[in-house]
Amino acid sequence: MKYVIVGGVAGGASTAARLRRLDENAEIILFERGEYISYANCGLPYYIGDVIYERQKLFVQTPESFAARFNIEARIRSEVKGIEPGKKVVTVCDLNSGKRYEESYDKLILSPGAEPVRPPLPGIDGDGIFTLRNVSDTDRVKEYVEERDVKRVVIVGAGFIGLEMAENLHEYGIDVSIVEMADQVMTPVDYEMAAIVHQHLKAKGVGLYLQEAVTAFRQTGEGMEVVLRSGLILQTDMVLLSIGVRPDARLAKAAGLEIGETGGIKVNEYLQTSDPDIYAVGDAIEFPNPVSGRPALAFLAGPANKQGRICADNAVYGNRRKYKGSINTAIAKVFDLTVGAAGLSAKMLERLQIPYREAIIHGASHAGYYPGAIMMDIKINFSPTDGKLLGAQVVAADGADKRLEMMSAVIREGGSVYDLMELEQAYAPPYSSAKDPVNMAGFVADNMLSGKVKMISWREFQAMDTESTLVVDVRVPGEFAEGSIEGAVNIPLDGSRAEYRNLPKDKTIVVFCAIGLRGYIAARVLMQLGYSVLNLNGGYRTYAAVTAGKGNPVNLFSVPCSGPVNKK
Amino acid sequence: MKYVIVGGVAGGASTAARLRRLDENAEIILFERGEYISYANCGLPYYIGDVIYERQKLFVQTPESFAARFNIEARIRSEVKGIEPGKKVVTVCDLNSGKRYEESYDKLILSPGAEPVRPPLPGIDGDGIFTLRNVSDTDRVKEYVEERDVKRVVIVGAGFIGLEMAENLHEYGIDVSIVEMADQVMTPVDYEMAAIVHQHLKAKGVGLYLQEAVTAFRQTGEGMEVVLRSGLILQTDMVLLSIGVRPDARLAKAAGLEIGETGGIKVNEYLQTSDPDIYAVGDAIEFPNPVSGRPALAFLAGPANKQGRICADNAVYGNRRKYKGSINTAIAKVFDLTVGAAGLSAKMLERLQIPYREAIIHGASHAGYYPGAIMMDIKINFSPTDGKLLGAQVVAADGADKRLEMMSAVIREGGSVYDLMELEQAYAPPYSSAKDPVNMAGFVADNMLSGKVKMISWREFQAMDTESTLVVDVRVPGEFAEGSIEGAVNIPLDGSRAEYRNLPKDKTIVVFCAIGLRGYIAARVLMQLGYSVLNLNGGYRTYAAVTAGKGNPVNLFSVPCSGPVNKK
Structure with a gap:
């Protein structure tokens, strides 16, 4: 068998490695248009911030190591330009020589990823305006920061990567401003959760321009001007665009493969495209969201890697393993806070016209009587009829990731707020309370649903x-x-x-x-x-x-004097 | 309605508070034979070790605060001596006055807890030999340690509390030795997991005497001698017995209530005893273990608190809420390590003759390329036929509690290793990897079950x-x-x-x-x-x-040079 894989990062590299483990004798060729394969995409902001100090650490595999360990041929700087499904060949362009050639396949796996959105604004192609998607982008940003001695940066878009970059550049010593069109940062959490992050960003000295849009970029003698819709002009040395990404489905579309309504490559539950010999994985695929049932995209490394394993099994053994979709469990460190979400936000539920109720819970990260406990903010969205857990959000300086995992596991299983009540948390004073905040979230929802409280x-x-x-x-x-x-x-x-x-x-x-x-x-x-x-x-x-800024102070980290009852 | 509750700590206090929330007009009386109600049982070792510095912090509620907040009468130093189910009265002894009186009830809730095991060894009632179960025990131990200027302690029994006490007393500056009959510490984890803890205890300078038993205690001029079966004699100033506890079912037994084969008070799925007007919660009850289906005990604060809520609902509204049992999710901090388990150990599975397979996984606590990643040790036990997850164990210096929660959620749902594969972990470099070690555990088990590896x-x-x-x-x-x-x-x-x-x-x-x-x-x-x-x-x-001690060094915290593939 001959397997050809397009795209050498998360999903593609995972698929390739699993293919080899399943079939020692297969021919496996992996094409990557960039210079690197299997690198730590999610680590890029931390490399720019010098938190990850050695560039070498970004590379999980190189073409050499991939060959040595897996006997897989990884061809970098090789862009697949076209697919002929009828002939089962791909056309490849060697980006170094410009030479084109064909490569045949028995099974083709597409893992083209996503591409950053770059709106056609005046001045957007000017010097010092970057997006961050791969190692080469990263090298360019890092070089610019160091060589130009950047003192000020404007980040456009307050999503997860935007905020990770804000933290890293701020800690590096650069003055950071963030411009965001919405009234909040981090779309996957709801406003009241984002409001805590807003407070924290301001406390750290980050400029936050919400409900603002960039209308133009202007080069000046000493840097750049970012012109905002309100008329405000931000002076800066550098701009980082993190407005969002969209699936790179161009190759699939040109080959006549079915594209979904979200613009992603449509796959079935076996991760198979509309052509039975072509599978697809990663950021570029459209798949029903398990909570809403609607077609959705997921730009996440975890699902991409898991898809790789499923896809390889199906490509080798025939369609046996089903992919169940991603509930978009996402998390980010934002300075001292951890912010995470899984499932659907209230905003999204409203957009999809799915009925929901919500409960907001604050609980201690571990037993209040044990040193170091801090207050966490948890929000759950759930069905008003059967209590099905539709979404979970956590913001906290400690313990947020654990609570998100607990709730994410319940959402993924199609569980309910009653499952949250029953989760048997690992309790000792340094880790939790006799009633964990996640249990409390379940209790509150249960009280709401049973009419014990409005x-x-x-x-x-x-x-x-x-x-x-x-x-x-x-x-x-x-x-x-x-x-x-x-x-x-x-x-x-x-x-x-x-x-x-x-x-x-x-x-x-x-x-x-x-x-x-x-x-x-x-x-x-x-x-x-x-x-x-x-x-x-x-x-x-x-x-x-x-209501912060209107005279109501928030102490993010204190546990109030009278906490939950019966916490042991 | 008049509710009488016997036992004012975890289960009892929880039940009482929920009863009041459900019924503002009920009469609720809580009897506690000790001096305190609703205290932080699990915090006691940390108070002795001065980690929790203020004694006041141990008290979640006092009789006064319970009255002020809940309008509940808590009578301390009041021991319920007998129950007459036919007359629906309890006989109470006021331990201060010695006076006896009767109190009637409509519904009675028993939460008598468990009592420490004290084997009838020569010298066991001598000075300086303690058990630790409640605040009064704690006060006695703390006073003894401080007043006698204790320099050496022998802890008998290497369970969770024994090891928590070992850490606290060691950090307090006391020389600690542990004597344990088994070949390992911490029964809920299997030997290879405990072996890591053994190494860690030795590295900390704690004396560890495994496969040893105490045959006698002897008072000497300058302290005490602890005589071991092997003939070894340990000189010490103090002994702490943490051999184990057993359910305190005496009152229930005397009242003719059904007692289970484990010695616990038998309850049905509504937490009702063999008398329909008497419910029971907490350490004293016997309930089928959800994994094995066999009658079991659980000496844990989390389940006790959750039972309280269920029990109150059933007592007020009639039997509506089902208790599903405890999978014994337990965790402890042991110096720099966190050790936890849920479900059944291999030892226990063998004892119960339940077929199982096991997988041992080591993975980084978060992305290896992000600073501070350390190696975790994870073990899962699962069914050889359908992959049902039967048990999970984690030992690590960081991230152990989170992984235990993830696996505990799957065990509680009756899930399988395939669910571990699919858990959508919250991944950003500071928190996890693109394939979390818990996912890896699922992958390994899947590879075993599908015959891809032996x-x-x-x-x-x-x-x-x-x-x-x-x-x-x-x-x-x-x-x-x-x-x-x-x-x-x-x-x-x-x-x-x-x-x-x-x-x-x-x-x-x-x-x-x-x-x-x-x-x-x-x-x-x-x-x-x-x-x-x-x-x-x-x-x-x-x-x-x-095989440690036989020339094979273990570096607990290092991530090996070549980690998992495709970790982004």
């Missing part, structure tokens, strides 16, 4: 009629004194239960505490006394984050 | 006939030179593939590398060349750990 979101709360509403802060007076919601009255839960009977019956009562737990207990009391009561989702911590 | 355990390998076996170290010469298995020949995988054809066909070939990956690739080559070949499970790293 929640109100910060957005709904802001839109409420103040005349008919009584806002009750159930925290202790010391907490109230440090800052509360305007107009709230302070009736502490602990010890003041009797006073709840005297509240006016003709108003809707909105209760809140620091994180939501005492608010819930107060709501239970009031409900059973016959009141119409709503508990503010996420408590004062979330409210303060979304 | 593995041999270190135990089977040691028992092999050396005459008919050829042992091939496929690592690079530099690794081979630093230490290898006696008698092994070095034929590196990379670049020496051709030499494999010249190996003798009449011998069984055992291949190994550092962690198992190159061994697997070599095994694939040899298999396809027609050889009978076995890959050493866990590679040289595991072999070196189990």
Whole structure:
């Protein structure tokens, strides 16, 4: 058998290695148009920031090592220009010599990846404007930073890579500004979670221009001007475009393979394209999202690598292994915070018109009585009917990745908030609590679904009629004194239960505490006394984050004085 | 309704708080024979070690705060001496006054916990011999340590609490020796995993006496002698017994409630005892283990707290919520290591005669190219027929808790090694790899089950006939030179593939590398060349750990020079 693979990074290299392990006698040729194969794509920002110091570390395999270990021929600087599915040949251009030749295949695997979006803005092709996708881009950026002694950078696009670059360049000593069209950074998390990141970026001294767009780039004598839609002009030495990527499906399209509605190469559950002898993996494929059921793209290294293994098995043994799709579990380090998401955000659920409810939970990263516990912010989106977990988001300075894994495992299994309740977390004081925040998220959702409490979101709360509403802060007076919601009255839960009977019956009562737990207990009391009561989702911590800059301070890392009950 | 709860720590306090949230008007009385309710049981070793500095932090709730927040009456120093299920009353002894009285109930919840095992050894009731179960024990130990200026301690029993105490007392400046009857510490993990902990304890200067038993304690002028079965005598100032605990089912038994074969209070899936008006939660209950299906105990805070919530719901609304049992997810910090397990160990599977296979994986805690990656040790036990995940164990200096959570979630769902393959881990370089070690564990198991590789355990390998076996170290010469298995020949995988054809066909070939990956690739080559070949499970790293002290050094924290392929 002769296998030809187009694209030598994550998905392509994985497929190639597995093919060899399955078939010692096959001929395997891997074409890569770039200079390198199997490199650490996700490590590139850290190499620019000198966090990864040795360039050599970026390379998992080289053509030489690939040959030595796997007996695979990797041809770099070799661009596949066309596929003739009928003849089962590809046309290859040797980018060094310019020579073209044909290579036949029995099975072809496409792993062309994605390409960065570069909007046709005036001045975008000027000096000092970069995208970052591969090692060569990285070398160019690093050289520019060092040789031009860059002092200021504007990053356009506040996605995961944009923020990773912001951190790395800032830590390198460069003044960083970020321009983003949306009202928030990091699309996969919802606004109230992103709001925490906004606070953190500002605290680090990063310029953040939200709801702004670049209209032009202008070269000046001492650098560049980035012109924004609002009229604002940012002076900078360098621009990094991280607006997004799109699947590179050009080759597939030209070959007549079916392209999906998202622009990705359409594959079936065996990762097979519309031509049975051509498989495709990685960033370029379209596959139904397991949560929404809708066609989707996933620009992630993990799924690409897992697809490689499945694809190789199917190419060698026939279609036996099914790919189940990616729930887009993604994570990034943003300075001292970790930000992650899996499944669908509320924004996305609304766009897809999928009904959902949401719960925002704050819990300690480990037992509050053990040193070093910090507050985490967790949000879950779930089905209002059966509690199916639709999405999970975490922002925290510690323990975020673990909680995301726990929830991601449940989403992937098609599980529900009831599964979150039952997750048997590994508990010892340095690691968790007797009720982990992920369990708490399940408990809150269960209480909502079973009608034990009605929640109100910060957005709904802001839109409420103040005349008919009584806002009750159930925290202790010391907490109230440090800052509360305007107009709230302070009736502490602990010890003041009797006073709840005297509240006016003709108003809707909105209760809140620091994180939501005492608010819930107060709501239970009031409900059973016959009141119409709503508990503010996420408590004062979330409210303060979304109204930050309007006088409500957020302490990202403190555990409030009165945490969850029965945490051992 | 009137609810009476016996036992005011984890399970009892949880139940009480939930009862109040569900029923504002109920009468709720909680009896606790000790002086404290709702304290941080798992924090006690850290309070003794001064890691938790403020004693106050150990208390999640006090009777006063419980009354103020929940309107629950908690009566401390009040021991329930008897239950009359027919009359629905309990007899209570006020331990301060000695007075006895009756209290009626509509629903009774038992949460009596477990009691430490104290074998009837000569001298065991002498001065300076302690068990550690509650705050009062802790106060006594702490006072003894400080007032007697304890310099040496012998810990009997190397379970989780024994090792937590070893760490805390050692860090406090006390010379620690551990005596354990088994050949390993920490029963829930298998020998090869415990062997890593043995090495670590020795490196820290902790005395470790395995396969030893105490036969007597003798008071001397300057302290105490601990006499061991081997004849060895340990001089010490203090002894801590952490041999184990057993469910405290005395009250339930005397009341005629059904007791299970493990000695725990038998409950149904609604946590109801054989009397429909009596529920039970916590360490004292017997419930089928979800993995084995056999009656089991679980001495864990997490399950106790979760049971409390379920029990309260059933007591108030009738039996609606099912408890699904505990898979015994447990974790402990042991100096610089984290050690955890979920599901069943190989030892336990053998005892229960449940067929299983095992895979040992070593992988980096995060992307090897990002600073700070360390090697983790992971073991999974799984069904040889359908790949059902039966148990998971992790030992690592970083990232262990997260991997345990990922695998624990799969075990709890009744999932398989195929689910491990598909877990969509949150990958960015500081957190994971494009193929997380947990995915790798799934891949290895899949390769075993589909016949792509035959593995041999270190135990089977040691028992092999050396005459008919050829042992091939496929690592690079530099690794081979630093230490290898006696008698092994070095034929590196990379670049020496051709030499494999010249190996003798009449011998069984055992291949190994550092962690198992190159061994697997070599095994694939040899298999396809027609050889009978076995890959050493866990590679040289595991072999070196189990043969440590016999000249094979283990570097716990280094990532070997040639890690997994395609890790981005």
